[in-house]
Amino acid sequence: MEKSKDLHKLSAAGLLVSLGVIYGDIGTSPLYVFKAIIGDDVITSELIYGGLSCIFWTLTLQTTIKYVIITLKADNKGEGGILSLFSLVKRRAKWLIFPAMVGAAAMLADGMITPPITVSSAIEGLKIYNKDLPTVPIVIGIISVLFVIQRFGTSVVGRVFGPLMFVWFTMMGVLGLRYLVDMPEIIAAINPYYAIKLLINYPNAWLILGAVFLCTTGAEALYSDLGHCGRANVRISWIYVKTCLLMNYFGQGIWLAQHQGAYLNDQNPFYLLMPEWFLTIGITIATIAAIIASQAMISGSFTLIAEAVRLNIWPKVKINYPSNQKGQLYVPSVNLLLWIGCMVVILIFKESRNMEAAYGLAINTTFLATTVLMVAYLFKKHTPRYLIALFFIIYMGIELAFLAANGAKIAHGGWLTLLLASVLFAVMLCWWWARKIKNNFVRYVDIEDYYPILSELTEDETVPRYASQLVYLTSANFRSEIESKIVYSILQKKPKRADVYWLVHVDVTDEPYTNEYKVDHLVKGKLIRIDFRLGFRVEQRISLLFRKVVEELVKNQEVEITSRYKTLKKYNMVGDFRFVVLEKVVSRSNNLGFMERIVMDAYNLLRHFSLSEERGFGLDSSFVTIERVPLVISGTKEINIKRSYWKQ
Numbered sequence: 001m002e003k004s005k006d007l008h009k010l011s012a013a014g015l016l017v018s019l020g021v022i023y024g025d026i027g028t029s030p031l032y033v034f035k036a037i038i039g040d041d042v043i044t045s046e047l048i049y050g051g052l053s054c055i056f057w058t059l060t061l062q063t064t065i066k067y068v069i070i071t072l073k074a075d076n077k078g079e080g081g082i083l084s085l086f087s088l089v090k091r092r093a094k095w096l097i098f099p100a101m102v103g104a105a106a107m108l109a110d111g112m113i114t115p116p117i118t119v120s121s122a123i124e125g126l127k128i129y130n131k132d133l134p135t136v137p138i139v140i141g142i143i144s145v146l147f148v149i150q151r152f153g154t155s156v157v158g159r160v161f162g163p164l165m166f167v168w169f170t171m172m173g174v175l176g177l178r179y180l181v182d183m184p185e186i187i188a189a190i191n192p193y194y195a196i197k198l199l200i201n202y203p204n205a206w207l208i209l210g211a212v213f214l215c216t217t218g219a220e221a222l223y224s225d226l227g228h229c230g231r232a233n234v235r236i237s238w239i240y241v242k243t244c245l246l247m248n249y250f251g252q253g254i255w256l257a258q259h260q261g262a263y264l265n266d267q268n269p270f271y272l273l274m275p276e277w278f279l280t281i282g283i284t285i286a287t288i289a290a291i292i293a294s295q296a297m298i299s300g301s302f303t304l305i306a307e308a309v310r311l312n313i314w315p316k317v318k319i320n321y322p323s324n325q326k327g328q329l330y331v332p333s334v335n336l337l338l339w340i341g342c343m344v345v346i347l348i349f350k351e352s353r354n355m356e357a358a359y360g361l362a363i364n365t366t367f368l369a370t371t372v373l374m375v376a377y378l379f380k381k382h383t384p385r386y387l388i389a390l391f392f393i394i395y396m397g398i399e400l401a402f403l404a405a406n407g408a409k410i411a412h413g414g415w416l417t418l419l420l421a422s423v424l425f426a427v428m429l430c431w432w433w434a435r436k437i438k439n440n441f442v443r444y445v446d447i448e449d450y451y452p453i454l455s456e457l458t459e460d461e462t463v464p465r466y467a468s469q470l471v472y473l474t475s476a477n478f479r480s481e482i483e484s485k486i487v488y489s490i491l492q493k494k495p496k497r498a499d500v501y502w503l504v505h506v507d508v509t510d511e512p513y514t515n516e517y518k519v520d521h522l523v524k525g526k527l528i529r530i531d532f533r534l535g536f537r538v539e540q541r542i543s544l545l546f547r548k549v550v551e552e553l554v555k556n557q558e559v560e561i562t563s564r565y566k567t568l569k570k571y572n573m574v575g576d577f578r579f580v581v582l583e584k585v586v587s588r589s590n591n592l593g594f595m596e597r598i599v600m601d602a603y604n605l606l607r608h609f610s611l612s613e614e615r616g617f618g619l620d621s622s623f624v625t626i627e628r629v630p631l632v633i634s635g636t637k638e639i640n641i642k643r644s645y646w647k648q
Contacts, residue, residue, distance in 0.1 A: 014233035019169065020161025021228045023241050024293030025114055026063065026218025027165060030172060030245060031121035031286060034252045035268050036211035036356045041204065042263060043256050050198025052189035052253045054212040059242060062216040062367070066395055068238050071223050071370065072231050074377045079512040079537065080226030081300075082107065082370055083307040087510040087536055089376040096376055097432065101313055103369025104304055105425035107220065109417055110362040111301040112341030114217075115143050115294035117359050120352040122290040125271045125283040136350055140343065142287070146294055147339040150302075150330050151320070161292050168289040171282065173244035175273045176251025183254045209405035213360045215249075218293075220366045224300050227512070248273070266353070301338055302331045303537075310508050310536045312435055313428045315610030319539065333609070341420060349413060358413040361406040362421060364399065371395045427606065434603030437596055444481040451523050453491065454501060458526050463497040468563055468575025470498035471546070472582070473617065474505050479520050479529055485582050489627055499564050499575060503529040504546060506617070512537040517549055521558070528559065542617040579624045581613045 037051040076084040086100035119142050123135045180186070199205045226234060252269040274282045306329055308314035320330040349355045371392070378388045406414060457463065472486050482503065490496050503522075514535040521528055530549055534540060553559045563575035592600065612626070 010230075010232040010236060014229055015237045016162035016166060018162075018229040018233045018237040019165040019241070020163075020292065021296060022222050022225045022234055022237070023165065023169075023218065024161075024289070024296035025118075025221045026216065027169060027241060027245070028118045028121070028286075028289050028293045029215045029217065030248045030252070031268070031270050031290070032117065032352055032356060033211065033215045034249065034256070035264065035270070035353065036214060037208055038256065038264050038269075039204075039207070039211070039353075040263070043260050045257065045260060046194075046198060046202065047208075048253050048256050048260075049186075049189045049194040050202065051208065051212065052186070052250060053192060053195035054198065054209070055215050055249050056190045056246065057192055057195055058212055058216050059245065061394075061398060063219045063222070064238070064242065066371075067219045067223055068235055070391070071374060072226060072234060074374060075226055075231065077511050077513065077535075078227055078230065081224035081304065081307070082220070082366065082373065083304060083311060083536070084512065085370065085373045085377060087311070087512075089373055089380055090510070092376050092380060096373060097313070099369040099372040101425055101428040101432070102421075103366040103373075104308060104313070105428060106362045106365035106369070106417075106421045107224070107304055108301055108338075108424050109341075109420040110217070110220075110359075110366065111297045111338055112420055113345055113355060113359050113362060113417065114297040115146065115290075115342050116345045116349070117352050117355040118290035118293045119143055119287070120346070120355065121268070122283065122286040124352060125268065125279070125286060127266075128271060128279060136346060139346055142291065143294065143342050143346070144339065146291060146298070147335055147342075150298060150335050151332070161295075164285075164288055165292060168285055169241055169244040171285055172248040175282075176244075176247035176249070179251040179254040179273065180247060183257065186250055186254055186257065189250070189253065206405045206408045209402065210360055210409050211356065213364060213402045213406060214356060215245075217360065217363045220363055220370065221296060221300055223370070224304070225296065298335070298338060301334060302329050305331050305334045307536050308428065310534075310538075310540065312508075313432045315427070315431055315606050316613075316615075318611060318615075321539065345416065348416065354413060356409075356413070358415075358417045360402070361409070361414040361417040364403050364406050365421060367399045368396070368403065371399060426602075430599050430602040431606060433599045437592075437600065439475070442475065443484040444476055445484045445487060447480060447482040447522065450482075450487055450491075451527070455523055455526055457491070457495065457497055458499060458501075460497060463495050465564075466496035466498055467578035468499045469502060469561060469577040470496060470500070471502040471504055471577060471579045473542075473579070473613070474503045474529075476503075476505065477507070479522070479531075483582070489580060489582060493627065496580075500525065500559065500561070501527045502546075503527070504542065505529065505531045506540060506542065507531060507533050508536050509533050511535050514538065517545070519549070519553065519558070525560065528553075540617055543623075577623055580627060581617075581624055582627050583613060 033055065034051065038047065041047060071085075072080065074080075074085050074088060076088050082100060082103040086096060090096055090100075116139065120135065120139050123138050123142070126133050126135065126138075199209060202208060222234065222238075229237075248270070251273050255269055255272055270286075271279065271282065302319075305314055305317065306319055309316055309319070317331055317333045320332065345355060345358065349358070375388060375392050378391065410418065470490075472489075474482060474486060476482050486503075490501070512535045514533050515538055516533040518531045518533075519528065520531075530546065532542070532545060550559070550561065554561060561574055563569055563573045565575075568575070
C-alpha cells in the first residue's frame with residue numbers, strides 16, 4: 001500500500017508507470033489517424049495542413065483542457081472514471097444514472113473495438129513485406145492469447161509496461177523529428193485557420209472530422225486509470241506524451257507533403273516514416289504498444305464492471321483477484337464477453353481501415369456522458385455559473401459535432417458500435433429498473449415492536465433450536481426498521497429459535513475504498529445489528545468481514561457465542577452460525593404494467609447468468625439457507641369476489 005501511495009506522488013517511478021498504464025489507447029492513435037484522414041482521397045496540401053490543425057486542436061481542447069486540466073480534478077478519493085464521477089454527483093439528481101449507464105456501456109463497447117483496431121494497425125505493417133499476407137489469423141491469435149493470460153493477473157507484466165511505452169513514445173517522437181528538421185515550416189499548421197478552412201470547404205469534411213476524432217479516443221481511459229498513478233504524474237507525463245504524438249503527426253504530415261498528388265493505396269504513413277532497416281524493429285515495437293493498449297482497455301473494463309456490480313447496475317458476476325496489487329482483478333464472464341466482441345469485430349471488418357467508423361462512435365458517446373456528469377460536478381463544487389455554461393457550450397458543441405461526423409459513418413461500421421453499446425446499456429437498464437420495481441414493494445416494519453417476542457423465542461424450548469447464531473442480510477437502511485419478510489421468516493415460516501439473532505446490512509458508499517462497520521445491540525445478547533460501509537471498489541466478502549467483527553466482539557466481551565447445548569457448552573465449543581438469504585420473487589399474479597413485465601422477464605433471464613445472492617456477498621454456501629419469499633404488489637382488496645351457496 002505504501003508503494004501505491006508513493007506512485008501517486010510526483011516521482012520518476014510514477015511518471016514511468018503512468019506511461020505504461022494511462023496512455024496505451026491514445027498513444028497508439030498515430031497508427032491509424034492520418035491513414036483514416038487521407039483515406040482514398042488524393043494527398044493535397046489542404047488535407048495535410050487542415051488535418052494537422054484539427055489534430056492539434058482536438059488534442060488541446062479535448063484531451064489537454066477538458067480531461068487533463070479540468071476532469072482530473074473530479075477524482076473520488078484519487079479514483080477516476082465515469083462511474084467514480086457518477087458516485088460523486090448521484091445525489092444531485094436521480095436522472096444522472098442514465099448518462100452514467102450510457103457512458104459505461106459505450107466504454108465497454110470501446111473495450112471490444114480497441115484491441116482489434118490497434119493490433120490490426122500494428123500487424124498490417126507487415127504488408128510492406130508481403131501485400132497478400134493474411135493478417136486476420138495473426139490478429140486473432142495475439143488477441144486470444146491476451147485474453148487467455150488475464151486469469152493469471154498482469155502485475156508482473158505491468159511492471160514492464162512503463163519502460164516499453166517510454167520506448168514507443170520516444171521512437172514516435174524521433175521518427176517525426178527526423179522529418180521536422182527538413183521542413184520546420186509545417187508547424188504553421190497549428191493555426192486554427194487551416195482546420196476551419198478544411199471543415200468549411202472540403203467536400204468530405206464530416207468524414208474527415210470523424211477520422212480526426214480518433215486521435216483523442218484514449219482521453220476517457222486516461223481519466224478512468226487515474227487511480228493507478230495520481231493526478232500529478234498524469235499531468236506531467238502528458239507533456240512528454242503529447243509532444244511525441246504531435247512530432248509524429250507532423251512528421252507524417254511532412255512525408256505526405258512530399259508525396260502530394262499521389263494516393264496512399266492502403267499504405268500507412270506511420271510506417272512510411274521509418275528507414276527500411278528499422279521497419280522490423282518498428283513493427284515489433286508497434287505490436288507491443290498495441291498489446292499494451294489492449295491490455296489497458298481490458299483491465300479498465302474489469303474495473304468498470306466491478307464498480308457497476310456494486311452500484312447495482314450490472315448483474316452480480318464472479319470477480320477474482322489474481323494478486324494483492326491494488327486494482328488487480330479478473331472478471332471471467334466479462335473476459336469472455338470482450339473476447340467474443342473482439343472476434344466479431346475482427347471477423348466482420350477484417351482490416352483496421354474498416355474498423356475506424358465503428359471505433360470513434362463508442363468513445364464519442366462516453367465523452368458526451370462525461371460532459372453531462374462534469375456539469376453536475378461543477379455545480380456541486382459551486383463553480384461560477386458562467387464558467388459552467390462556457391464549459392457546457394464549448395464541449396457539448398465540439399462533441400455533438402464529432403457525434404454528427406461519426407454518425408455519418410453508421411452505415412460503414414458505426415452500426416456495430418450502436419448495437420454493442422445498446423445491448424450493454426439494455427442489460428444495465430433492466431437490472432437497475434428491476435431492482436427499483438422490487439425495492440418499491442419491499443415493506444418495512446418497526447423492529448422495536450418485535451423485541452419482546454424475539455427475546456422470548458430465544459428461551460422457548462418448545463421450539464426446536466434452528467441455529468445458535470442466526471444471521472439475516474437486511475436492506476433496511478435504518479436500525480429501527482426491518483423487512484416484514486424477515487419477521488415472517490423468523491416467526492411464521494417455520495419459527496426459528498436461535499441464541500442470538502444478527503442483522504447484517506451492507507451500504508455501498510460513494511467513496512471507492514471505505515471499509516468500516518458499526519454495531520448496534522438492539523436487544524442485549526439476543527439481537528445485534530452490524531452495518532458495513534464498503535466503498536464501491538471494495539470486494540464484498542461478507543463471510544470474512546462478519547467473522548472478523550464477531551471475533552472483535554467476543555474479544556471485547558460484547559457477545560457470547562459459546563454453544564448452549566449442554567454437552568458442547570461443557571467443552572466450551574463455539575455454536576453454529578447460519579445465514580438466511582431471502583430471495584424476493586415478484587409473483588406473476590401481480591398487476592405489473594406492460595414495460596414492467598418486460599423488464600422483470602429480462603431481469604429473470606439475466607439472473608440465470610449472474611451469481612446467486614449468497615455467492616455475490618461472498619457467503620459460504622454450506623452455512624446458508626435460501627428462502628424464496630413473494631413480493632405482493634397488488635393487494636387483495638382490489639379483487640372483487642362474491643360468496644355464493646349452491647347445492648352439490
